[in-house]
Amino acid sequence: MPGKRASEEVRRGQILRAAFEVASREGIGSLTIRAVAAEAALSHALVHFHFQRKERLVQALLEWLIETTSVLHVSEEVARLPGALDRLHALLQQEMARLSHQPRHTRLFLDFWALGARHEWVRARIAAELERYRAAFREIMEELLRAEPRAFAATTADGLAAVAVSWIHGCAVQAMIDPENFDTGEYLGAMRGLVGPLA
Amino acid sequence: MPGKRASEEVRRGQILRAAFEVASREGIGSLTIRAVAAEAALSHALVHFHFQRKERLVQALLEWLIETTSVLHVSEEVARLPGALDRLHALLQQEMARLSHQPRHTRLFLDFWALGARHEWVRARIAAELERYRAAFREIMEELLRAEPRAFAATTADGLAAVAVSWIHGCAVQAMIDPENFDTGEYLGAMRGLVGPLA
DNA sequence: TTGTATATTTACCAATTGGTCAATAACGCC
DNA sequence: GGCGTTATTGACCAATTGGTAAATATACAA
Numbered sequence: 001m002p003g004k005r006a007s008e009e010v011r012r013g014q015i016l017r018a019a020f021e022v023a024s025r026e027g028i029g030s031l032t033i034r035a036v037a038a039e040a041a042l043s044h045a046l047v048h049f050h051f052q053r054k055e056r057l058v059q060a061l062l063e064w065l066i067e068t069t070s071v072l073h074v075s076e077e078v079a080r081l082p083g084a085l086d087r088l089h090a091l092l093q094q095e096m097a098r099l100s101h102q103p104r105h106t107r108l109f110l111d112f113w114a115l116g117a118r119h120e121w122v123r124a125r126i127a128a129e130l131e132r133y134r135a136a137f138r139e140i141m142e143e144l145l146r147a148e149p150r151a152f153a154a155t156t157a158d159g160l161a162a163v164a165v166s167w168i169h170g171c172a173v174q175a176m177i178d179p180e181n182f183d184t185g186e187y188l189g190a191m192r193g194l195v196g197p198l199a
Numbered sequence: 200m201p202g203k204r205a206s207e208e209v210r211r212g213q214i215l216r217a218a219f220e221v222a223s224r225e226g227i228g229s230l231t232i233r234a235v236a237a238e239a240a241l242s243h244a245l246v247h248f249h250f251q252r253k254e255r256l257v258q259a260l261l262e263w264l265i266e267t268t269s270v271l272h273v274s275e276e277v278a279r280l281p282g283a284l285d286r287l288h289a290l291l292q293q294e295m296a297r298l299s300h301q302p303r304h305t306r307l308f309l310d311f312w313a314l315g316a317r318h319e320w321v322r323a324r325i326a327a328e329l330e331r332y333r334a335a336f337r338e339i340m341e342e343l344l345r346a347e348p349r350a351f352a353a354t355t356a357d358g359l360a361a362v363a364v365s366w367i368h369g370c371a372v373q374a375m376i377d378p379e380n381f382d383t384g385e386y387l388g389a390m391r392g393l394v395g396p397l398a
Numbered sequence: 399t400t401g402t403a404t405a406t407t408t409a410c411c412a413a414t415t416g417g418t419c420a421a422t423a424a425c426g427c428c
Numbered sequence: 429g430g431c432g433t434t435a436t437t438g439a440c441c442a443a444t445t446g447g448t449a450a451a452t453a454t455a456c457a458a
Binding site for chain 1: 225226227228306309310312313314315316317322325326329330333350351353354355357358359361362364365366367368369370372373375376377380382385386388389390391392393394395396
């Protein structure tokens with residue numbers, strides 16, 4: 001006996017939010033259509049009706065995750081900082097704060113990351129997002145090189161951006177597995193100590 | 200009709216190697232007792248006989264993985280390098296090389312890492328290993344601080360070790376998801392450019 | 399050879415899973 | 429109110445899964 005109807009758009013959003021709840025709580029490996037349906041208080045057949053195959057639901061969930069994760073948005077406030085180095089520091093700090101403020105998003109991203117090692121479409125999608133991330137850092141690094149050409153003579157903007165991205169991701173996985181020993185201030189201070197003296 | 204017998208030790212090793220094959224090929228999520236048994240050309244009941252529950256097999260696999268991964272072993276050659284900074288560079292280079300030379304181990308580690316976000320015993324085991332890893336780096340960093348007290352005045356050995364570990368792990372996950380854009384030389388060169396000028 | 403311990407297997411069970419399908423009720427339209 | 433469209437549901441299916449138990453062949457000792 002069918003319940004109340006809803007538009008396709010509303011229903012899909014509702015199901016995707018439920019999928020996020022289940023996946024972030026139990027892991028993508030434990031994401032079942034039935035669990036999602038139960039979370040959304042719907043029948044599992046309805047999930048099939050809106051997403052056809054399970055793979056498409058997971059695909060849509062990855063898109064949803066990418067869209068709803070506030071990743072590397074250079075805010076007005078940060079952009080208005082005078083020195084390129086200060087902007088870099090602010091950006092690193094902002095990204096580290098994000099890891100702590102959206103822990104479920106970060107954890108789920110790690111899940112997809114692991115999934116990407118086996119499923120080509122996941123790998124490609126994340127690689128594309130990774131490229132955007134790297135490009136945003138590269139921009140800042142180019143400014144930095146222009147501002148302080150002598151101090152950073154030994155490196156390139158690409159290289160510096162790569163280091164920054166690697167570092168952020170390393171922090172993400174460590175914060176996940178060993179949160180007690182993860183001290184944002186210490187990590188940031190050390191990075192500042194490394195980059196700062198050059199300028 | 201039972202096949203040839205084998206000692207418990209031999210058989211356990213055989214099963215664990217099969218488990219590694221399956222897990223590294225298809226992911227931990229797809230690791231089933233039957234798949235492992237098929238890989239080892241044994242009956243699935245025998246796997247149960249030797250490991251009781253599936254969780255124990257996965258547990259044993261994590262131990263096996265940690266034991267057989269050549270992680271951060273400071274070789275004689277590296278230890279004999281004169282400068283602390285040179286030793287650090289050599290160590291970073293060695294760790295990056297490991298990521299490329301044991302890609303299946305690295306991938307499987309990432310799988311366990313993601314698993315650790317949901318299973319306490321995985322998290323605790325990896326956190327312990329992470330602490331060992333960090334401690335090894337801390338040792339080098341302390342030497343570095345002793346050798347160049349003025350250059351690294353703004354940081355601590357703990358902080359520097361944390362940055363190094365974060366960076367290595369960030370490289371690991373990036374190399375996994377986006378191998379085409381992962382250039383060891385570039386990454387290493389940029390890190391050298393950051394740390395080198397200080398000394 | 400006979401007997402015993404156990405490593406190994408086949409057969410089986412219950413639960414879960416992705417997926418399909420026909421029945422049905424809610425909704426907009428006339 | 430009647431009617432067609434379709435979102436929604438429960439029932440069902442086949443495959444896979446972790447796990448158990450009894451049967452059986454193997455290795456080894458007496």
